[in-house]
Amino acid sequence: MGSRSHSSLILLSCALAIGSAAATNSHHHAVDDSTFDYVVVGGGTSGLVVANRLTENRRNSVLVIERGYFDDKPEAIIPWYANAVDTSVLLSPRSAPNPKLNNATRNVTVAAVVGGATVVNGMGCDRGSKADYDAWEELGNPGWGWDGLLPYFKKSTNFTPPNPDVVERWNMTWDASAYGKGPVQVHISNFQYPDIDVIWEGFRQQPGVTFPPGASSGFGPGAYWTPNTVDARDMTRSTARSAYYDPVNKTRTNLRLVIGQTATKLLFDRGKRLRARGVRIVSSVDGKARNVYARKEVILAAGAVMTPHLLQVSGIGPAAVLKAAGVKVEKDLPSVGANFQDHATVVLWFNLSTPSFPNPDSISNNATYNATVWEEYFTNKTGPIAAANSNSIIYYSLSQVLSSSAAASVASRLLAQDARQYLPSIYSTNSALLRGFKAQRAILAQRFKTNTSSYTTQPLRGNGQSPSPLLKPLSRGSVTLNLTHPESLPVVQYNTFMNPIDEELAVAVVRRSRQYWASPALQKLGPTERQPGVQYQTDKEILDYLKANPLALFASLAHPSGTCAMMPEKLGGCVGSDLRVYGVKGLSVVDASVIPLISGTSLQATVYAIAEKAADIIRARG
Ligand SMILES: Cc1cc2nc3c(=O)[nH]c(=O)nc-3n(C[C@H](O)[C@H](O)[C@H](O)COP(=O)(O)OP(=O)(O)OC[C@H]3O[C@@H](n4cnc5c(N)ncnc54)[C@H](O)[C@@H]3O)c2cc1C
Numbered sequence: 001m002g003s004r005s006h007s008s009l010i011l012l013s014c015a016l017a018i019g020s021a022a023a024t025n026s027h028h029h030a031v032d033d034s035t036f037d038y039v040v041v042g043g044g045t046s047g048l049v050v051a052n053r054l055t056e057n058r059r060n061s062v063l064v065i066e067r068g069y070f071d072d073k074p075e076a077i078i079p080w081y082a083n084a085v086d087t088s089v090l091l092s093p094r095s096a097p098n099p100k101l102n103n104a105t106r107n108v109t110v111a112a113v114v115g116g117a118t119v120v121n122g123m124g125c126d127r128g129s130k131a132d133y134d135a136w137e138e139l140g141n142p143g144w145g146w147d148g149l150l151p152y153f154k155k156s157t158n159f160t161p162p163n164p165d166v167v168e169r170w171n172m173t174w175d176a177s178a179y180g181k182g183p184v185q186v187h188i189s190n191f192q193y194p195d196i197d198v199i200w201e202g203f204r205q206q207p208g209v210t211f212p213p214g215a216s217s218g219f220g221p222g223a224y225w226t227p228n229t230v231d232a233r234d235m236t237r238s239t240a241r242s243a244y245y246d247p248v249n250k251t252r253t254n255l256r257l258v259i260g261q262t263a264t265k266l267l268f269d270r271g272k273r274l275r276a277r278g279v280r281i282v283s284s285v286d287g288k289a290r291n292v293y294a295r296k297e298v299i300l301a302a303g304a305v306m307t308p309h310l311l312q313v314s315g316i317g318p319a320a321v322l323k324a325a326g327v328k329v330e331k332d333l334p335s336v337g338a339n340f341q342d343h344a345t346v347v348l349w350f351n352l353s354t355p356s357f358p359n360p361d362s363i364s365n366n367a368t369y370n371a372t373v374w375e376e377y378f379t380n381k382t383g384p385i386a387a388a389n390s391n392s393i394i395y396y397s398l399s400q401v402l403s404s405s406a407a408a409s410v411a412s413r414l415l416a417q418d419a420r421q422y423l424p425s426i427y428s429t430n431s432a433l434l435r436g437f438k439a440q441r442a443i444l445a446q447r448f449k450t451n452t453s454s455y456t457t458q459p460l461r462g463n464g465q466s467p468s469p470l471l472k473p474l475s476r477g478s479v480t481l482n483l484t485h486p487e488s489l490p491v492v493q494y495n496t497f498m499n500p501i502d503e504e505l506a507v508a509v510v511r512r513s514r515q516y517w518a519s520p521a522l523q524k525l526g527p528t529e530r531q532p533g534v535q536y537q538t539d540k541e542i543l544d545y546l547k548a549n550p551l552a553l554f555a556s557l558a559h560p561s562g563t564c565a566m567m568p569e570k571l572g573g574c575v576g577s578d579l580r581v582y583g584v585k586g587l588s589v590v591d592a593s594v595i596p597l598i599s600g601t602s603l604q605a606t607v608y609a610i611a612e613k614a615a616d617i618i619r620a621r622g
Helices: 008-021 045-054 079-083 130-138 146-156 164-170 196-204 240-249 303-313 319-324 367-380 404-416 431-448 500-517 520-525 539-548 604-620
Strands: 035-041 062-065 157-160 184-187 222-225 255-258 261-270 274-283 289-300 345-352 392-396 456-460 465-469 478-480 491-493 527-531 587-589
Touching: 035 045, 035 274, 045 062, 045 240, 045 255, 045 604, 062 261, 130 146, 130 431, 146 157, 146 604, 184 240, 196 222, 196 392, 196 520, 240 255, 261 289, 261 303, 289 303, 289 604, 303 478, 345 500, 404 431, 404 500, 456 500, 465 500, 500 527, 500 539, 520 527
Parallel strands: 035 062, 035 289, 062 255, 157 184, 289 587
Antiparallel strands: 222 392, 261 274, 274 289, 345 465, 345 527, 392 456, 456 465, 478 491
């Protein structure tokens, strides 16, 4: 993470320059009407997409309930801030202690702001491989494979290429046909640090590496120029808010967004079949509660941590948990909060003795450079402040991390495991959840043996930081009610390393990252390993180091997913491929919770595509 230290004067001028880009709509606090066709819970990434698309039809009225506020701070607007997380717009509960990590707890990153995680995220805009999404179809979701999602990947995005001289200088490639004319703006930066040449020379020296034409066409493993969610028209962050809300806010009288309002409970009609009819919301301004109602559907878009929480606190979830928390069971649905996946990440650091100038660290360690680049941004909207995160990334299949035979051996050992031994206890009491995991496991074992999808990756910026997420985790976490205070933030258990193969492969990823840094090209930068450090060599030494150091092993890359998975109910699903919650009429989920098997990349492009497709599905049923 880059430092965010720069003078308050610069911050002030920054705020003056662009802080007025969108004024806070305080009049949106109140709800003066109580019945809408659709009530969307969560004005984040998926919620704003769905609200926008549904209100394209003037006859549909939509209310969006958002617990956060508008954020017009520089952090939410200037691309450079992608290198640090603005915690002021996050809820940051601590995770439950993890027995596999010496009972350590970790921060859980949950956005609470209009635009959701797209306002605070790292702005990487990648798609997984075709095989990652085809897995969703294989898990019983017709239409949700790569071919079914590609139109929505395109519909959501618009790509602006870098300048021709930049393209030529860096030999940049992309696949323009992978994008459409959508509202989310993506761009590969015109600004690259000189040592990016070394990074790419290093990529070329990796055995078996391929150079597919573009990061967004589902090729999987390979080295890519990858874009960020940057609006090249004014070099600002492109968010769900700027893409899907601001452009229609003034003209769509059928779209209402209320801010500072938290959905605390779903309201039901209990006729022959349970039906969601509305939502109880509580204002953070005056603490008052009121009910809002949906004629057609309540749509959950509160994200993969808060959507399962809202379902559970409303009586939809594992009956035993609900009863223990004193919540009336409306529908016993054990999948709510199970199947939790994120990308645990090992982070290596190298000290570089001979980096070129400038490099990503120059902004924080060279005051003159710092002042120059901020001025350049405000004057011309160019330079490193106009650039977000890394555009240079290499993805490896498991065979490229290990060897083909070792990857095949991992796949066999995975299939031979007694799955229940390495899963949360609910999988032992619920045969559908266990069947679903085994179906996922069979797919993962198959992917481990091929080069069709990625096991890990290195997004590199040209300094010594080298993060590598585990893109195909086998461990499964959970999100559950706090049993004594069900309405407070939920208990998030990452269960990182619950499956010992995850541990084994984390060590392999450390070795793979070291191998990259040992390539001849990288020696130009004079790297010495600072984290973990060369003294950690055996598997046990490396593993113990990772487990003891939260900065070397992130339990999460802020990619929570899977907690209300789209799968058949007999496989422990929570919603069907029509996104409707099993056993409840009038209730859909459209956010990262529905991802059945986490894709091998950062999630925002995927969530945008899911939400675009969700809007079409919901619209079609009228
Ligand atoms: C710090 C961070 C860095 C990331 N970096 C990247 C990256 O570089 N590249 C990438 O592709 N992805 C990244 N991601 C992940 C990606 O942004 C998310 O996966 C995706 O945006 C999630 O979309 P969502 O709709 O599921 O949830 P969100 O966008 O989080 O939306 C949920 C919304 O619901 C609201 N809400 C929650 N509960 C309630 C309630 N009870 N009542 C009312 N409102 C509620 C929240 O305030 C929030 O606005 C990052 C995420 C974070 C947090």
